[in-house]
Amino acid sequence: MLSVAEAEKIILNLIHPFNSEQDSELIEISQGLQRILATDIYSNWDLPHWHSAAMDGYALHYADLVDLELNLEACQFAIAPTAIAAGHNNQLTLGNREAMRIFTGGMMPLGADTVIMQEDTEVVMTEAGKFLKLKAKPTQGEYVRRQGEYIKAGDKLLGAGTRLGATEIGAIAAIGQSQVQVLRQPKVAIISTGDELVSLASFAKTAHHHGTLASGQIIDSNLHALAALVTQAGAIAIPLGTVADDRQAMRELFQRAIAEADLIISSGGVSVGDYDHVEQLLESLGADIHGRSVAIKPGKPLTVATISKPAHRPIICFGLPGNPASAMICFWRFIRGAIAKLNGANPREWVPQFIQAHTTQDLHSQGRRETYLWGELTYVKGKPLFAPKQNYSSGNLVSITSTKAIAVMRVHQTYVPQGDQVLVMVI
Template sequence: MISSQEAEAKILQLVSALDREIDVETVDLTAAPGRILATDVTSSLDFPHWDNSAMDGYAVRYADVQSCPVTLDIIEEIPAGVQPQKRVEMAQAARIFTGAILPEGADTIVMQEQTRREENRVTILQAPQCQEFVRHRASFYQAGETLLEAGIAIAAPEIAVLAAAQCTQLTVYRRPRVAILSTGDELVSPEKTLQPGQIVDSNQYALAAFVAQNGGIPLQLGIVRDRPDELKDAIANAIASADFVLSTGGVSVGDYDYIDRILQELGGAIHIQSVAIKPGKPLTVATFARKDKSCLYFGIPGNPVSALVTAWRFVLPALKKLSGLATNWSPELIKVRTQFELKGAMQRETYLWGKVQLIDGYYRFVVAGGSHSSSNLINLAQTNALAIVPLGVKQIAAGTEIWAMRV
């Protein structure tokens, strides 16, 4: 067995990001949320587009208002979106509103709360700072510079920036294709009537949701019986059609666990076979060379909690790197205080599922109630974090500060 850190590092070394020349597509701005930018974005616009007012007030010459009070003539009114028509000269001011273009001659804004108006004249009651409340052209961004860098995920803030910059067509990485298959004679799909000894294949659906939520395209290949020939055909088809393959079951040491042998028969190079974690110890990671791009294979335990823990811990970092994300591939770890006593497995790093909540300024972890068996997926619902009990630790007392992994 190798440690989780060794396994993650090895997996990330095996992953090559999608090619920014080949593995890209163009999407409309409305279809961009959740996608990864494949090229740097620039704009032909300055931000702000012109010198403008950050306040409702009066545009003035600073030279006229250094000694106050002083009364100025109002020469025009400038709402937002209207081009000024006059130049502000000595002893003059223009009524101006937030966002409106600064008129020629003016260099400072006096907020209206520091003025008193009488018909077409305004008295400035308090001297402003030079250039106060003026937003200068290109002070936020200069046209032609990099606006957004390749390798970032597009979310609501980026959409706002892109819309303002009039970037309506974007080059993004294609979504990674992830084939998912479940192995086992005991498995049936959810719509079937259960017979004695049968189990509903929840892994197929959980992993498909996991892939879709993290930007991939799940290719659900269904259930494959524990027959070496059928498994070999199914795995060969999966390898040929996907960037990653996730198979559940068949990677332990039972009489019907054929996966590792079949991977080798198909020409796969096996890099990992077990990791010192609980749940999720049996983990096979293999690579397959192809003409276009290599395929990474994850043989994941069949127990449903083990399957998801393994996906969160090891598949997600690989999927992030593959997708074109430039940084932050590793799981997000946060410091929390456990509200309950936690028990570890000593020889394996232990992950206990539950909820993290921010209470009184502290992140607190509440372990899910009931059995923490890798086959008990019922108390997995609403999980948002995994508490980590390190190797060699048997017990952690309630109230102790620990690391937890967000999921």
């Protein structure tokens, strides 16, 4: 039986990230959310494009303040007749001891290097006309966005492997780029196995006739939960459906998965029962088995295999337990990171994020395997608090809803008292 750390290492070593030349595509940035950059992106121009005002106020030449020896009472500027608004291509020049009205985003006039915000000024009338009086001394360069202050033309904006979020997409748009080269999304086939399973589609078609399930039957929820997790991880889910414990039917479905997908996830049929056929089926298809069980609770019967495919990278196969909580724990702990690596994501995404949190209740485990207890994560005055659920049956899908974090109790750790810290995997 593999330890959790050993299983993680084996899985990640089996994954070879997509190649930026063979496994990439050009897309519009409007379709780029959560996609992974295949290449570096360099800025086409300086940002900002020109010197501009960061505040409504008046543009002036700081040296004029020095000339007046910082005597604010005597520090008066003539007000230029023209005001500068954002979006106007002004080629204006500031006169000697002159201030020019400017609004946020407005292009700085030639000769100006400082903006004093309007709240620190006062317009006074004299016999000679209107003048600007300063009520506070600005610092040189204050409230001015300098050309190229954010990024220079030719500088790298984003590196290959960056996952695109809203801010990254906005920055790409700001440099005038409407398309990006991204790695293609992995295709993940999902199969549920078991005589007891009824597909949701089949049940929906017959429910008005029967009104309930037959004795011993359960609706296949794993297909839908795993498909959602795959999509959430940035891959393309291919739910191939529910199949009974029939060797030939399973073989045909797995062969289809091998033909269509980069990665296969099956649930059920990986324990040691008479109807657990997945591992033998994979071997009959030429798979190399790299792991059969992991010292994790829930999720012990976990099969990890690879199937060679001509002119293609090996297909990675995960045989998960059929119990819903076990399947989801295994996905969060192992498969999500595998998809991230395959997808070319930054290495920090290959492994789960762990933090220390204070538990709101006592935590218990048998200590024989690394135990995962699901719950909710909240923050009180910046301190993370883990609130465990009440029922940890691996078949209880209801109890795992709204899960935001999972407490991890190490091997031989049997008790964590309320208020103590515990290692928590953030979902």
